[in-house]
Amino acid sequence: MSPVIPIQAETTMGCTDVAPLVQRGQREVFCGLTGIIWLHRKIQDAFFLVVGSRTCAHLIQSAAGVMIFAEPRFATAIIDERDLAGLADANEELDKVVNQLLARRPEIKLLFLVGSCPSEVIKLDLSRAATRLSAVHSPSVRVLNYSGSGIETTFTQGEDACLASMVPGLPSPTSTAPKELLVVGTLADVVEDQFIRLFKEMGIERVRFFPPRRADDQAPIGPNTRLLLAQPFLGDTARVLQARGATLLQAPFPLGVEGTTAWLQAAAAEFGVSAERFEAAIAAPVARAKASLGRERAHLEGKRIFFFPDSQLEIPLARFLAREMGMTLLEVGTPYLHRQHMAMELAMLPAATFLSEGQDVEKQLDRCRASNPDMVVCGLGLANPLEADGITTKWAIELVFTPIQGYDQAGDLAALFARPLVRRMRLAA
Numbered sequence: 001m002s003p004v005i006p007i008q009a010e011t012t013m014g015c016t017d018v019a020p021l022v023q024r025g026q027r028e029v030f031c032g033l034t035g036i037i038w039l040h041r042k043i044q045d046a047f048f049l050v051v052g053s054r055t056c057a058h059l060i061q062s063a064a065g066v067m068i069f070a071e072p073r074f075a076t077a078i079i080d081e082r083d084l085a086g087l088a089d090a091n092e093e094l095d096k097v098v099n100q101l102l103a104r105r106p107e108i109k110l111l112f113l114v115g116s117c118p119s120e121v122i123k124l125d126l127s128r129a130a131t132r133l134s135a136v137h138s139p140s141v142r143v144l145n146y147s148g149s150g151i152e153t154t155f156t157q158g159e160d161a162c163l164a165s166m167v168p169g170l171p172s173p174t175s176t177a178p179k180e181l182l183v184v185g186t187l188a189d190v191v192e193d194q195f196i197r198l199f200k201e202m203g204i205e206r207v208r209f210f211p212p213r214r215a216d217d218q219a220p221i222g223p224n225t226r227l228l229l230a231q232p233f234l235g236d237t238a239r240v241l242q243a244r245g246a247t248l249l250q251a252p253f254p255l256g257v258e259g260t261t262a263w264l265q266a267a268a269a270e271f272g273v274s275a276e277r278f279e280a281a282i283a284a285p286v287a288r289a290k291a292s293l294g295r296e297r298a299h300l301e302g303k304r305i306f307f308f309p310d311s312q313l314e315i316p317l318a319r320f321l322a323r324e325m326g327m328t329l330l331e332v333g334t335p336y337l338h339r340q341h342m343a344m345e346l347a348m349l350p351a352a353t354f355l356s357e358g359q360d361v362e363k364q365l366d367r368c369r370a371s372n373p374d375m376v377v378c379g380l381g382l383a384n385p386l387e388a389d390g391i392t393t394k395w396a397i398e399l400v401f402t403p404i405q406g407y408d409q410a411g412d413l414a415a416l417f418a419r420p421l422v423r424r425m426r427l428a429a
C-alpha cells in the first residue's frame, strides 16, 4: 500500500514570495473579549469573568445578544469610578465577586479572569489575582487569566490568549506515550464529531481537541504531540505548545474541499495512513461537498471580492473563494501575516494576489471603493457605510461564529457569501 504524501508548500508557488502592503494607521476592529462568545459555548464547565467597564459589559451582551441562558457562563465585574480613583481596593472587590460566584455556581470547574482595557490601564495584576484565587479554590476550581483588551489586538486574539493561558497547566506525557494528534482551535461540536469519525476511519484513534469540551479533559503535551491548527489566529498558543516539545504539522486550514483534504492529509501522512485508506475515508464527504459547492458556484463565479483585515481568516477564505468558487480577489487584507502558519495558504493563493497587512482604514476604504467590488468582507463598523454606498458586505465575525470547517460545512460556507449577493440581485431586479 502506498502512504499518503502531504502537500508541500513550494517557495515558488502562488503568493509565497509576495510582499504585502504593510500599513500601520487607524484600525477598525473588535477587541478580544468577543472570543468569549464562542469559547464559553465550547468549554461547558468554564466561566469567563471580564474585569472591565460598562462598555466591556455592553460589548459582550450585545455580541451575545441572541443567546439567552438560565445561567450564563460569562459576566463582567465592573471597575467603577472608586476603583479608577484608587479609593477602593480592586483586588479585595474582585475576590469578593469570585467567592460569591463560585459559592453560587458549584458546576464551574475553570474560571477565567479576563483582562480589559480598563483593567490594564489601572494595572490590575490579574495573573497574581488568578494565582491567589486558585490557591483558595483548588482543586475544585482552577483560576486562570488572560487579556481580551482591545489595545493593539484583533477580536480573534482573545481565543489565542485564552488557549495559551491553559497550556502551562496541561500535564506531560510519560516517556513511552504513543504519538497523539492535537487539533488546536475552537470548532463547533458538530464539526469536531465529523473529524473524529474521519480520523477513526483512517485508523487515527489517538486524537484530542484543544480547547476541550470539559475543563478536566487535559491533553498531555510533549514530544509525542502532533499539532494540527484548525484556526489561523493561534500564533501564541502554537508557540507555547511547541515550547513543550510538540511538533506542528504544516497544513492549510480546513476550509472548502481542497483545504480540508490537505489538512487531513497532513495528519494522515504523519500517522502512516495508506493512500487507499485515506481515499476511502474521504470519498463520500468529498462527493457531498463538491455537489453542494456546485450549487453555490453559479452565484459566486467571476464576482470580485475585497477583504478588510479583521478575523485573520481572510487568507484561507480568499484561497477557497478563488480556487473553488472562481471569485476574483481584489485585495486580501489581514491584521497580521504569520508566514509559517500561512505558508501553504500563501502557496495556494493565485499568483500576484494583492495582499495587505495591518490597516490605515481611510486609505483602504479609498482603495476598496476604487476597485468597485461586488462584495466586501469587513467588520461591523465598516459594513453600514459600505452598504449605504451600494456595496454588498459580509461581516467577518459571522464567519467565526458559524461552523464553516470541514467537508459537510463547505456548502454552508459558500452560501454565506452567495446569499447576500443573491439578495442584492433580487432587490435590484
Ligand code: SF4
Binding pocket: 031, 032, 033, 052, 053, 055, 056, 057, 059, 115, 116, 117, 118, 148, 149, 150, 151
Ligand atoms: S476591552 Fe477595551 S475595547 Fe474591549 S469593550 Fe472593553 S474597553 Fe472596549
